[in-house]
Amino acid sequence: MKAAPLTEGPLIEARGLHSFYGESHILHGVDFAVRPGEAVGLLGRNGMGKTTLLRSLLGLTPPRRGTVRIKGVDMTGAAPHRIARQGIAFVPEGRGIFPNLSVREHLVLAARPKRGETAWNLERVLETFPRLKRRLALPGTLLSGGEQQMLTIGRALMANPDLIILDEATEGLSPILAGEIWSILRTLRQGGIACVVVDKNFAAVSALADRCVVLVKGRIVLEGSAAGLRKKRAALHRHLGV
Helix, strand or coil: CCCCCCCCCCCEEEEEEEEEECCEEEEEEEEEEECCCCEEEEECCCCCCHHHHHHHHCCCCCCCEEEEEECCEECCCCCHHHHHCCCEEEECCCCCCCCCCEHHHHHHHCCCCCCCCCCCCHHHHHHHCHHHHCCCCCEHHHCCHHHHHHHHHHHHHCCCCCEEEECCCCCCCCHHHHHHHHHHHHHHHHCCCEEEEECCCHHHHHHHCCEEEEEECCEEEEEEEHHHHHCCHHHHHHHHCC
16 A cells, blocks of 8 residues: 655755756756655656756756755755755665675665654565575675665665665566566555656556656656556557657
8 A cells, every 4th residue: 555645845956957968958947856755656768857957956967957855855956965965865877886885884884863663674575575685704795686776775765764766676587586576566665755767668657656757858848647657558658669
């Protein structure tokens, strides 16, 4: 069962984002928001601006125009580490595994203490990802692709975030391992963590998400409830090939 979004203001909100790589204009006036406890699916073919939007929200590619507010505070142009400290965790495409760190070191390095039953610590992460428990001493780069994705999600959870952002959540994974990742994400939803998920599997994303957003050439062309978008078959086929 999906966690019901809260009615308070957005955790993160972007207005009128225009982002560039050099002289290439990638995002064209994008508005985007995520509320507490909400899951948002971010969809689009390759090269449509999904990763650029995430990087703009996280301070990795600051927008040239527009604003980014986190919990109501203007964080436009803030350094990525300042944004992370506001309770935003990122699982990047490619996973970002450090070759010189063990599985344990990856997890402990990201730890941010929190009290209470909902807190994520090393013990809870290893209960959620039992594959990692058997590989704690191994370098992260020696894990399989699915295990590396579990490690990056576990690392993000060790920061006890309010919002977790996943870029290409199941890219390159076998159907069985991808299914494990989707199951874990459903568990996080039930625990009240908001999430933004980028993935090519519309069926899986829409089954998880409250809302879906479709980007085409740096502009939002479709947005609405996951159930509502599933009914727009012609538009989904045109923009996603679904």
